[in-house]
Amino acid sequence: MEGCIEWTGAANQYGYGRRQWKGRVVYVHRLAYEQAHGPIPPGLFVLHRCDNPPCYNPDHLFLGTQRDNLQDMSRKGRSIHRCGHDEWYVRKDGRRDCAVCARERDRRRRPALIRPGVGGRPRGRA
Numbered sequence: 001m002e003g004c005i006e007w008t009g010a011a012n013q014y015g016y017g018r019r020q021w022k023g024r025v026v027y028v029h030r031l032a033y034e035q036a037h038g039p040i041p042p043g044l045f046v047l048h049r050c051d052n053p054p055c056y057n058p059d060h061l062f063l064g065t066q067r068d069n070l071q072d073m074s075r076k077g078r079s080i081h082r083c084g085h086d087e088w089y090v091r092k093d094g095r096r097d098c099a100v101c102a103r104e105r106d107r108r109r110r111p112a113l114i115r116p117g118v119g120g121r122p123r124g125r126a
Contacts, residue, residue, distance in 0.1 A: 004055035015053035
């Protein structure tokens, strides 16, 4: 595999190159893939073999599902949250999240269960 071709223009917060193309803003790696290989089928993502977000070398790019992307991340030891957990899911807003960390956040947010003798109405004389 040849070396990376890195985009040096505008990029998003994760380092993926962005540019204007035919009146809209597009990701450079997706544009490079389409120019080299043709249209990207609906539901598929353009993934990087090199794990280098600014890279747009078509030889480093391949198609996959979101599941493929998460599995590829896991195999390569990458973690968005740097938590070390290896269990991912895709949120309703399309972002990836660690399932283990999400369960822990949910557990902390739930109100404590009411135990007998704790909470409720006061005991004794009124």
